[in-house]
Amino acid sequence: MSLMKPDMKMDESFYKIEEIRHLTGETFSLKLPKARFAFQAGQHISLGIVGGNQSREYSIYSGVNDDHLEVLIKEVEQGYFTPRLRKLRPGNMVEVHGPFGKFGMEPEHAATGKFVFIASGTGIAPFRSIVHTFPEIDYQLIHGVRYSKEAYDRNEYASDRYTLCTSRDKNGDYHGRLTGYLKSCNFAPDTQFDLCGNSEMIFDALEILKRKGFDRDQIHCEVYF
Numbered sequence: 001m002s003l004m005k006p007d008m009k010m011d012e013s014f015y016k017i018e019e020i021r022h023l024t025g026e027t028f029s030l031k032l033p034k035a036r037f038a039f040q041a042g043q044h045i046s047l048g049i050v051g052g053n054q055s056r057e058y059s060i061y062s063g064v065n066d067d068h069l070e071v072l073i074k075e076v077e078q079g080y081f082t083p084r085l086r087k088l089r090p091g092n093m094v095e096v097h098g099p100f101g102k103f104g105m106e107p108e109h110a111a112t113g114k115f116v117f118i119a120s121g122t123g124i125a126p127f128r129s130i131v132h133t134f135p136e137i138d139y140q141l142i143h144g145v146r147y148s149k150e151a152y153d154r155n156e157y158a159s160d161r162y163t164l165c166t167s168r169d170k171n172g173d174y175h176g177r178l179t180g181y182l183k184s185c186n187f188a189p190d191t192q193f194d195l196c197g198n199s200e201m202i203f204d205a206l207e208i209l210k211r212k213g214f215d216r217d218q219i220h221c222e223v224y225f
């Protein structure tokens with residue numbers, strides 16, 4: 001006997017988990033069926049567990065035209081939601097609402113701009129969506145993590161466009177925090193900056209870019225926590 005109400009199966013916001021990719025011991029992606037809504041690369045969804053009573057926001061990790069809707073999730077020790085998400089298996093149902101947010105890349109913008117994407121940890125998610133959606137986009141991606149194993153899906157980015165900054169091991173392209181690397185970089189005056197991740201990184205990176213002379217309207221931010 002099913003515990004689901006008869007109309008629940010038809011709910012447009014319910015998605016069955018098709019695949020779980022384990023990227024590190026703590027970080028995994030959930031692959032769901034293709035999105036049933038239109039979204040812009042860079043936007044996020046609200047994700048819940050069917051039958052649960054909480055939801056959290058997750059950037060969409062897949063491209064607009066990809067076959068699956070995918071999200072990248074790091075389990076937070078002592079967190080409420082992510083340890084529960086981690087227990088899910090293919091076949092389990094999740095509830096998806098969205099898309100939400102203004103951190104989205106317009107096609108005209110992608111075609112003409114020169115971008116620097118700055119991400120800490122899973123903050124790389126919206127940039128992977130953007131790169132999948134606009135493979136021709138002119139970008140540099142600076143990714144800050146603690147250990148090089150957290151270079152999620154690194155092989156999908158051209159090696160001359162992706163710089164890994166590792167603070168706790170020396171196996172990245174730069175040993176130290178991404179803000180240390182950022183200080184040493186020179187960027188063209190018309191560069192657009194997109195920042196995503198934890199608030200401390202974003203606050204520090206904003207200061208560095210301001211000191212380099214960039215206007216606030218060249219910089220767009222998505223804060224995770």
Ligand SMILES: Cc1cc2nc3c(=O)[nH]c(=O)nc-3n(C[C@H](O)[C@H](O)[C@H](O)COP(=O)(O)OP(=O)(O)OC[C@H]3O[C@@H](n4cnc5c(N)ncnc54)[C@H](O)[C@@H]3O)c2cc1C
Pocket residue numbers: 044056057058059060071072073074075076078079080081082083101121122123125222223224225
């Ligand atoms: C717009 C938006 C998009 C987001 N996209 C993603 C995403 O793509 N992938 C992703 O993993 N998370 C993302 N997050 C964070 C996510 O919504 C949750 O906050 C996170 O999964 C923790 O949920 P939790 O219930 O396990 O922890 P909670 O019980 O809600 O929080 C526990 C503590 O952990 C802190 N925390 C939250 N996230 C992290 C983290 N990644 N690392 C360390 N500490 C953290 C919180 O500040 C809090 O102090 C996004 C947040 C926002 C606002």
